[in-house]
Amino acid sequence: MPSISRSVEVLVVDDQILIRAGLVALLRAAPGISVVGEAADGSEAVAVAAATRPQVVLMDIRMPGIGGIAATREIIAAAGDDPPRVLVLTTFDIDEYVYEALRAGASGFLLKDTPPQRLLAAVTTAAGGDMLFTPSVVHRLIEAFAGRAASRPDGLPALNVLTGREREVLRLVGMGLANSDIADRLVIAESTVKTHLNRVMAKLDLTSRAQAVVLAYESGLVQPGAGVPALSGQPGRER
Structure with a gap:
């Protein structure tokens, strides 16, 4: 028998009932997407996420009580090894709330005036594990706020747990390069890039590529305004 693909299961969180209802109606009408729950604030979102285990959460940032940033952090932490x-x-x-949400583990962001088809495509893209914004947008966002990292009381993960190659992969991810571009630049296989990045994420307790980009800036591994480095040689391709 042919396999039946699983629908992308989505939780919708917004304190404005008309916006929330519109999102729910749009998602329910789309093939391949199912709405498993909705919530009006952050505390309700945490509870519904724990009960329904969605693949994707559409999360409003500014809500009364527990806001979207704190709810994002709690939902991801509670999900363990398989976070939404x-x-x-x-x-x-370009919003500090968006920046803080990416630090908390959000995989991307959408403007509230995003056209319906683009929103649906974004949900599917997120479920597949990809980032949702162009490097130019995320770099403008991060460069606007990453300089404040030095005053953060929580500190940053120590990069000395990484190998030299893992640090280089993290640096290039922070500069906005895709895995295929990193592979070409370092003259290694794309599968090897993925392996290095997975190890970076595990060692530094990161849950999204966006978090890796933020950390690359906050740790000083990437400097605001830095360009993409030129190719430095052609050693044998690593497998």
Whole structure:
């Protein structure tokens, strides 16, 4: 018998009932997507996420009580090794709330005026594990706020747990390169890039590629305004 693909299961979180109802109706009408729950605030979102285990959470940032950033952090922490992909909903793309949500583990963000088809595509993209914004957007966002990292009381993971190659992969991820571009630049196989990045994520307790980009800036591994480095040689391809 042919295998039946699983629908992308989505939790919708927004304190404005009309926006939430519109998102739920749009998602339910789309093939391949199912809405497993909805919530009006962060505390309800945490409870519903624990009960339904969605693949993707559409999360409003600014809500009364527990906001979207704290809820994102709690949902991801409670999910263990298989956290949902959280997409934050925002009015402005260059927004400190969005930056903090990415630090908390969100996989990407959507503007609230995103066209319906693009929103549906974003949900599917997130479920597949990919980032949802262009490097230019995330770099503008991170460069606007990463300089504040030095004053953070929680500190940053120590990069000395990484090998030299893992640090280089993290640096290039932070600069916005895709895995295929990193493979070409380091003259290694793309599968090897994925292996290095997975090890980086595990060692530094990161849950999304977006978090890796933020950390690369906050740790100083990537400097604001830095360009992509030129190819430095052609050693044998690593497998």
